[in-house]
Amino acid sequence: xxxxxxxxxxxxxxxxxxxxxxxxxxxxxxxxxxxxxxxxxxxxxxxxxxxxxxxxxxxxxxxxxxxxxxxxxxxxxxxxxxxxxxxxxxxxxxxxxxxxxxxxxxxxxxxxxxxxxxxxxxxxxxxxxxxxxxxxxxxxxxxxxxxxxxxxxxxxxxxxxxxxxxxxxxxxxxxxxxxxxxxxxxxxxxxxxxxxxxxxxxxxxxxxxxxxxxxxxxxxxxxxxxxx
Numbered sequence: 001x002x003x004x005x006x007x008x009x010x011x012x013x014x015x016x017x018x019x020x021x022x023x024x025x026x027x028x029x030x031x032x033x034x035x036x037x038x039x040x041x042x043x044x045x046x047x048x049x050x051x052x053x054x055x056x057x058x059x060x061x062x063x064x065x066x067x068x069x070x071x072x073x074x075x076x077x078x079x080x081x082x083x084x085x086x087x088x089x090x091x092x093x094x095x096x097x098x099x100x101x102x103x104x105x106x107x108x109x110x111x112x113x114x115x116x117x118x119x120x121x122x123x124x125x126x127x128x129x130x131x132x133x134x135x136x137x138x139x140x141x142x143x144x145x146x147x148x149x150x151x152x153x154x155x156x157x158x159x160x161x162x163x164x165x166x167x168x169x170x171x172x173x174x175x176x177x178x179x180x181x182x183x184x185x186x187x188x189x190x191x192x193x194x195x196x197x198x199x200x201x202x203x204x205x206x207x208x209x210x211x212x213x214x215x216x217x218x219x220x221x222x223x224x225x226x227x228x
Contacts, residue, residue: 044099058145
């Protein structure tokens with residue numbers, strides 16, 4: 001798997017890491033993992049630590065001031081060796097710890113692998129000068145340490161590729177299950193709300209007042225007195 005394919009695989013895996021995809025995956029049937037459990041496979045520390053210990057011992061035996069070369073070349077070599085020491089002591093350990101914490105995650109292994117790749121390039125520059133200028137008692141252990149680091153670098157790359165393929169298989173299985181699953185039944189249409197009951201008229205509701213009978217205000221005519 002080349003670098004482009006690896007990046008595409010990681011992008012696909014990150015997409016399926018989104019919360020929505022995780023919820024969908026929970027609804028799918030469990031799938032059998034294509035590889036054995038991670039406990040049976042080496043993690044980043046078991047791959048890299050032996051080579052790191054060998055390299056640190058080789059660096060401790062280097063005395064650049066004894067190299068038979070120009071001052072500028074020795075100065076560059078010293079800078080490169082100091083850079084390698086800082087990486088081994090400060091930068092690489094937390095990356096290895098993170099990779100060990102998630103041994104089946106390509107996204108966690110990749111930073112450690114990229115760091116080892118960069119570290120190896122610097123070691124090659126140091127070695128190219130040491131072969132020509134350093135005494136054999138310094139250059140030989142360094143060559144052995146670089147060879148050990150090369151083997152570890154390849155082993156970590158193989159582990160990264162294996163984890164990536166396994167995760168791609170899981171993603172493909174999820175995608176196939178999503179396509180094969182029958183579409184969900186449409187949700188029933190919500191029942192229309194019941195019409196509001198007509199408000200009953202209150203018993204004390206005002207009714208139209210009945211017209212009162214008109215009263216005759218005209219005075220009754222006076223009656224004449226009867227004759228005696």
